[in-house]
Amino acid sequence: MIKRSIHHVCIQTERYEESLRFYTEIMGFEIVNETAGFHGRAYNTWIKLEDFMIELQTPKNGDKLNEWSNKNAGIVHMCFMVKDVEAEFKRIKSLGYNDFKIKNSEELYKVEGSYLFKVKAPEGTEIEFRDIEI
Incomplete structure (x- = not known):
């Protein structure tokens, strides 16, 4: 199998x-398709940012989801590269979003020589922002 993206x-x-x-107004995704009543779910919605998509869905009717935890196996966070991490941090704060991860009493902090920050989306997904490649 050839992996492309x-x-x-x-x-x-x-x-x-x-x-x-959050994903449309803060993160800049656009709605591609929103389907109500999708296979036992209230909604199943496709949103897109450039070439990356998120399938955002409600749980199946009657199901209760577990809270997010960084102790779960699997994906712990996703990261977006931005042009200027400090400018992106200020932009998100200016929109009134304040659910940032705190590390060493800081919302914007240094890791291995460069700054980054993380926000928690309303459903619990942890999202990292950085401007330097690893």
Whole structure:
């Protein structure tokens, strides 16, 4: 199999409206397709940022989702590269979003010589921002 690129990640949320607002208004994704009543779910929505997509969906009717934890196996966070991490940090704060991960009492902190920050999306997904390649 030839691997070309990642197509999408799927995120389940019991806070659908808040998560959709976060990804569209704060992160800049655009809605590609929103389907109500999708296979036992209230919503299944495709959102896109450049070539990357998220399939945002509510749990199946009657299901209760577990809270996010960095102790779960599998993906712990996803990271977006930005042109200027400090400018992106200020932009998100200026939009009134304040659910940042704190490390050493700081929201914007240095790791291995460069700054980064992390936010927690309404459904619990941890999202990292950096401007330097590893």
